[in-house]
Every structure is written in structure tokens, then in C-alpha cells.
Amino acid sequence: MVEYQGLDDRQLIERTAWGDKGALEELYDRHSTAIFSLARYMLRHEAVAEEATQEVFINIWLRASSYRPERGEPRAWLMSVAHHKVIDIIRAQKRTAAASDPEDYETLAAMPSKDRGTEEEAHLNMERARVRQALAKLPEAQREVIALAYFRGLSQSEIAARLNQPLGTVKTRVRLAMQKLRAELEEDVTEPI
Amino acid sequence: MLPSRFDYGGHPEDLLEGYAIDALDPEEENQVETHLESCAECRDRVNEWQSAAYLLALAVEPQEAPARLKARTLAALPTRQPVARPDYRRFVPRLPAWGLRKWALPVAAAVLLALLGSSMFLNMRISSQVDQMVSQNSTVTAQLGQAIAQNERLATANSGLQNRLVESEGMGSGMMNDIRKIRTLSFLTAHPDTQPLVMRPAGRNDEQQGVILVGDGGQQALLMVTNMVESAGTNPYQVWLVKDGIRELAGQLKVDATGWGTLNLTPEQPVFKYDSVNLTMAEGNASNNPERLVLTSNIPAGGLVR
DSSP: OOOGGGSOHHHHHHHHHTTOHHHHHHHHHHHHHHHHHHHHHHHOOHHHHHHHHHHHHHHHHHHGGGOOGGGSOHHHHHHHHHHHHHHHHHHHTTOOGGGGOTTHHHHHHHOOOOOOSSHHHHHHHHHHHHHHHHHHHSOHHHHHHHIIIIITOOOHHHHHHHHTOOHHHHHHHHHHHHHHHHHHHHHHHHSOO | OOOOGGGGTOOOGGGHHHHHTTOSOHHHHHHHHHHHHHOHHHHHHHHHHHHHHHHHHTTSOOOOOOTHHHHHHHHTOOOOOOOOOOOGGGGSOOOOOTTIIIIIHHHHHHHHHHHHHHHHHHHHHHHHHHHHHHHHHHHHHHHHHHHHHHHHHHHHHHHHHHHHHHHHHHHHHHHHHHHHHHHHHHHHHHOTTOEEEEEEESSSOTTOEEEEEEEGGGTEEEEEEESOOOOBTTBOEEEEEEETTEEEEEEEEOOOTTSOEEEEEOOSSOGGGSSEEEEEEESSSOTTSOEEEEEEEEOOTTSOOO
16 A cells, blocks of 8 residues: 655656656645645636646646656646636737736736645745746836746737837847846845744 | 857857746757767766755745645656567468458368368378387387387487587686677777776665676676575576666676676676666566666766766
């Protein structure tokens, strides 16, 4: 009898690639909240977010063998699969007006995190606060392009058209924003608060 | 249409961050993915960006998924495609069905009746001939008995010689297999392009180890394992190559009493075309019992980056 709770995410993904449903179930228990939250936030619709979450885990089930441990931590891969699927859904919906309100991401950067009980949740709360702080430190123009791209699913060329800016300017803003976020978050990792 | 500057050996540097956050147009995305297939440097950079990008997802306020969604999701998982096996059915000839219902059955019945009548007549003639043959047969049987007795004496002597021959052939065949493996190992170890793939234990037994030496652009590979549980005679370990969730049996591996085993792999495609390699063993001693994943390794696309 396999004790899935004792296995790390990498081992669970490997077992999932091998067709072990128990391993996928454990991955679901660990990551469904983060994936559903992202889907719910980006899609703005409970039922569509549920559908998206289900499709994300089916993708994980089918694509687990393509995960490469040397290319990054498992959680980054799982969230990358989730984000990609949600973006696909948004683009398939042709970006309804409700899903492209540029005001919401501003509140995301400024919103205080709600406190939660367990030790693991406390750690997640800290991480969330850290990412929000890093977002808040970005210049407004850079924060805007990151939010439109990552949370609203617009491509760089669509952002350029929407903001009436040259495509090169948008690409530069995305690049600078990502560099700053990475530097900020890596710095925080090496120097804990 | 994008300027395809990286068709000439450059890197799509201004697209990698956008790719990491899924912010490219489909055409750009396809171009980047094509480039990534052959560029380890850009793959590394994308991985770094993706590692940073996923943290953005953590900024979202957590909201638990409805409890019903878990059961629904697990029930919706598609069945994995089984190991591809040859379709033997296509070798079975199909019986012609044309017109059978309309006229073939009555005609067959008439023919059968005619045959039955003629066979009764023939049977009476054959019976008398058989009586004559029986008496001749008793004479021949007596002569045959003597010949059989003599033959048995010769067979006993021959059997001893054959047993010795089989034993020596078995020893020779085992030695030839060992020599082939040693020759492959020597070649792969000495060749500068040989790449090692380390197989990690899939469970908690960290002592079990394996390594695959891959040479000749992935066409040739030798698996070596150590510290394994000895495989029972009829229940060896199985080696699987997995591509897009479909597994292909690459060979069966026997582990000796010292926990050591080797296997030459000759897959249908170069090893680096596959996603992962796995070593399994059936739980218990029956071959139809569930498999247990023992060792596993992801296979980097295009081989290891040096």
C-alpha cells in the first residue's frame, strides 16, 4: 500500500505519469485550492472555474510524463499547466467584457492577505504577501502589462493595441517587470522577513 | 508574419518572458516552441522565467474548490492507452459471407445427402478389404516389435549424449550473452558521446540504483541496476519506455542473487525520443498482479546538455 502523503510532488508526478490515480488524487488534495483560486480569479465565473480545474487535472494526468525535474520545481510546472489551460479558455471565450476589467489587478497588489489557521497556510499567506508587495513595487506601467498578460490572458500584441503603445514598448515592459519581480522575490528568499 | 531572425541561429530573446507568462500570439508561440526543441540555453531561460511567473499565481486570494469537484474530476480521467501490441486479428482470414443465406445452405444440404448415400455403398466394400489388411498387419506388427526393442537401446545411449550437448550449448549461449554485454559496456564507456541517465528509486528504498548508458545518438543503450531484490525465475523486472503516456516494453531484466542485473536496450526509436524510462516488477509472484514502479528516470529531449 503506497503512502502518498509521504511522497513529494516530484514523486507524485512520476507516479501519475505511470498511471497511478492515487498519486494524482494526492496532487489534487495539495494543489486544487491554488489552481481553482487562479481559475476563479481569472475567469470570474464559479462554474467555468470548476470546469477549468477539472481540465487542468486531466492535462496533468495526460502530460505528467513531460515534466522534467531538472527544469524547475514541481509546483511551478503544475501552476504553469494550470495557467496555460485557463488562458486557453479565456481566449476561446474571445475575452468577454467581464473578463477584461483592468481595475481588479490593482486591488490585487494592494489587497491585504486574510489570515489562515494551519502552519502550511501561514506559509502560503507569507508567500502571497511577498508576491503582492513585489507587484506593488513595480512601476504602474509595468504592473499594468503584467496584469493584463498574466491575469487577463491578453497577448503582448493585444496589450499594445489596447494601450495604444508600440509592441516593442510592451515587450520591454514585460521583460523589465519580470526581471524586477524575479530579483525582488529571489532577494526575499535569501533574506527572509 | 514575424521576422524569423532566429531561423538563422539567433535566439528569440524578446519573446521568452512573454512565452513564460503565456502572453504570445499563437504564431509566436509556435516559433518559440520550435526553437526550444533544439536550444537548451533558451529552455533554461524559459524555465527560470516560468519559475518566477508561477509565483504570480500565489498572489490570488485562496478559495477552496467545491468538495464535489474532486470526485467529478477523478471520474472524468480518461483511461490510459495500454501498451501497444500487435493486432493479431488482422492475420485471421475472414470467411466470405456473400449469398450464404440465400442459396448456399440448401445446395450444401443436397450435396450432403448424395455423399451420404454413396459413402454407405463404399463403406461395405472397404470393410471387406480392411479384414484382409488386419491379418497382414499382425505379421508386420510382430516384426515392428523387434525393431522397436532395438531402437530403444540405441535411444538410451543417444539421450545421454544429447543431454551433454544441451548443457554445453546452454553454457555457451550464456557466455556469449555475457560477452556481448561486456562488449557493449566497454564500447559505451569508452565512447565520448555516451550519455548516462541515472534512474532514481520511485519508492522509499533509496539503495536501489540504476544507470543507463546511452550511445550512438540514442540507438544503443545498456541498463545496469544494483542493490535490487533478486527477481524470481518466471517474474523478471520489466523495462518500459514512455512517450506521450504510451508505454512500450523495452525488455525484461533478471536480477541475480547479488542484486545486480544488466540489459541491452534496442528501442524502436532513439532513446531520447521518449519521455521517461521506468523499471517495474509485478507485485507478488503472479504475472497478472499489479505492477510496482521501482526505478524511474525522465529522459531529456535531445539528450543531456553538456
